[in-house]
Amino acid sequence: YNAMxxxxxxxxxxxxPMEHMxxxxxxxxxxxxxxxxxxxxxxxxICRLAQMARxxxxxxxxxxxxxxxxxxxxxxxxxxxxxxALSVSSQVDSRTIIDTSGAEKLLGNGDMLFSPVGAxxxxxxxxxxxxxxxxxxxxxxIKKSQEPGYDPEIAEEIEKNAVADKKSEAPAPxxxxxxxxxxxxKCVVEAGQASxxxxxxxxxxxxxxxxxxxxxxxxxxxxxxxxxxxxRKVLITYQQWLEKSMNKQEPAGKETSHAASENQ
Numbered sequence: 001y002n003a004m005x006x007x008x009x010x011x012x013x014x015x016x017p018m019e020h021m022x023x024x025x026x027x028x029x030x031x032x033x034x035x036x037x038x039x040x041x042x043x044x045x046i047c048r049l050a051q052m053a054r055x056x057x058x059x060x061x062x063x064x065x066x067x068x069x070x071x072x073x074x075x076x077x078x079x080x081x082x083x084x085a086l087s088v089s090s091q092v093d094s095r096t097i098i099d100t101s102g103a104e105k106l107l108g109n110g111d112m113l114f115s116p117v118g119a120x121x122x123x124x125x126x127x128x129x130x131x132x133x134x135x136x137x138x139x140x141x142i143k144k145s146q147e148p149g150y151d152p153e154i155a156e157e158i159e160k161n162a163v164a165d166k167k168s169e170a171p172a173p174x175x176x177x178x179x180x181x182x183x184x185x186k187c188v189v190e191a192g193q194a195s196x197x198x199x200x201x202x203x204x205x206x207x208x209x210x211x212x213x214x215x216x217x218x219x220x221x222x223x224x225x226x227x228x229x230x231x232r233k234v235l236i237t238y239q240q241w242l243e244k245s246m247n248k249q250e251p252a253g254k255e256t257s258h259a260a261s262e263n264q
Contacts, residue, residue, distance in 0.1 A: 001057065024058045031064040032071045043075055050079035067096045081117035086110075086127075098122050177216065180205070182245075184213045185222055189238040193231035194223040 002020055004010075010018040026049065028034065034042045049060050062080065064071055067088065077083075077099075085103035088094050094103035098115045102122065106112065110127030178184070180203060187202045188194035194217065199210040214232070217223045222241065224233035236244075 021057055024053075026053075026058065026060050028060075028062045031062050032066040035071050039070075043073055046076055047079045050076075067093045069096055072096050083115050085113045085115075085122070178209075178213050181213060181216060182241075184217065185241050186238055188217070188223060188234050189236075189241070192234060194234055195231045198231070 005018045005020075012018060031042075046060070046062070049058065053060065060080070062076075067085075083098050085094060085097040085106075087106040087108045088097070088103045091101040091104050094101050094113075097103060098113055100115075100122065103113050110129060112125055112127055113122040114125050115122040183203060184199055187199060191198055191202075194214060196207060196210045196214050199205055199213055200207060203210070205213075214223070218225060218232070222234070222236055224235055226232065
């Protein structure tokens with residue numbers, strides 16, 4: 001585009017030469033973290049950039065230390081034809097990255113297989129070692145060559161999302177228990193095991209509601225963690241649950257009686 005604009009002397013509406021469009025390189029240091037947070041949105045964004053962005057001078061560099069099929073999906077691979085594999089632990093990981101084995105035999109320390117677009121087989125190349133001091137020098141040069149430009153709207157959006165994440169991660173208040181929790185505890189204690197489907201059948205609940213109660217029981221230490229296809233273990237008896245519930249209510253009762261005696 002820049003070459004065409006210069007060749008044909010493109011100008012803006014006010015007669016000024018068209019501004020030079022910069023080359024933009026987007027780096028993703030660890031793809032796995034993003035795929036865990038929002039896999040569908042991340043996959044869609046990467047595919048759109050890989051398909052269209054290079055025509056506008058935008059380029060994408062993606063890295064991950066977990067080359068599994070749920071991170072490096074088939075759709076992402078189809079849209080990123082040039083790939084590099086460093087030393088991996090198995091043939092499966094090698095095939096996930098470059099569609100062939102070989103990366104499991106690499107020696108490390110920059111030894112890599114490069115599979116460029118259109119190549120019949122990967123090329124074995126040696127990556128250069130870059131020291132911390134060299135990285136610092138490059139960063140300093142880039143910072144001095146041009147002032148960084150930050151979009152305040154993006155910064156505000158990041159801040160909003162961070163605050164929302166903190167609120168969602170905050171522990172629920174103690175009295176925010178499901179009204180059917182006691183019935184659910186009695187149900188799993190009688191059955192000797194706990195599962196979402198059990199609560200659905202016994203208490204006639206929807207899947208989401210039953211799942212929330214199961215999560216709440218795990219947080220309270222009533223049942224054990226998820227073990228694949230096996231039902232969860234029940235860790236307490238119903239009598240222990242009643243005692244636990246009574247102990248929670250006692251402090252509130254004592255405060256009420258104490259306040260009443262003061263008023264008298």
